Amino acid sequence: MKIQEIREIIKLVDNSSIDEFTYESEGTKVKLKKNGSIASTTPSVPSEPAAPAAPAPVAAVPAATPKAEEMVSEEVPELPVNSNKDLHPILSPMVGTFYQSPSPEEPAYVEPGTKVKADQVVCIVEAMKLFNEIEAEVDGEIAEILVKDGQLVEYGQPLFLVKTN
Structure with a gap:
């Protein structure tokens, strides 16, 4: 193990x-x-x-x-301080590896500026050989991607900021 x-x-x-x-x-x-x-x-x-x-x-x-x-001594990175209240964070629901696309040959689910709907898949977090699709929780536009493809993420770590208008 x-x-x-x-x-x-x-x-x-x-x-x-x-x-x-x-x-x-x-x-x-x-x-x-x-x-x-x-x-x-x-x-x-x-x-x-x-x-x-x-x-x-x-x-x-x-x-x-x-x-x-x-x-476990690692700390979960805090959400960047931002004065814009229209930005909604999408948080990782688990510990795992962040992937922007369904496979290395395919394009990313979303990029900054991409319009998203609630329940639209925005990335994958792999945990213990299981690929978990992470969905947007709100309608809006991806303002920022806070992690890199292939990066390990923690439970509750912000992955994206969505501008909700």
Whole structure:
């Protein structure tokens, strides 16, 4: 399991109403608890081996595991200060990779100056191999694209500014 996947899970659990979460995959177990509890990652051991094999190396788990809040130290960039109240931000609903077009060979969904309608797809955010179409929430015109194609984005990070008139 990659650290980025763990970070995404931490953010999803943090933004949900659940207090405890356990996930097992490919011999790794991640257990998260909210409200000051600790987050830990441990190798899981199968109950019965399928066939005799040479012992595989196991990653050591530190004795003192940091809290979930300490594991993710990146801050979400704040919305640029703008005096124009007609600008509506389109925020990323998840952690992932921002893409302006459906594929590298195709043109971008929108460019600055493009007129958009509410529920029109403006970009894709890839999270854990899933491509999520992000839609405009309001009618208007794209005033500014705040991130670059292929850039990692955080939950709640502004992606676009839409002039709503």
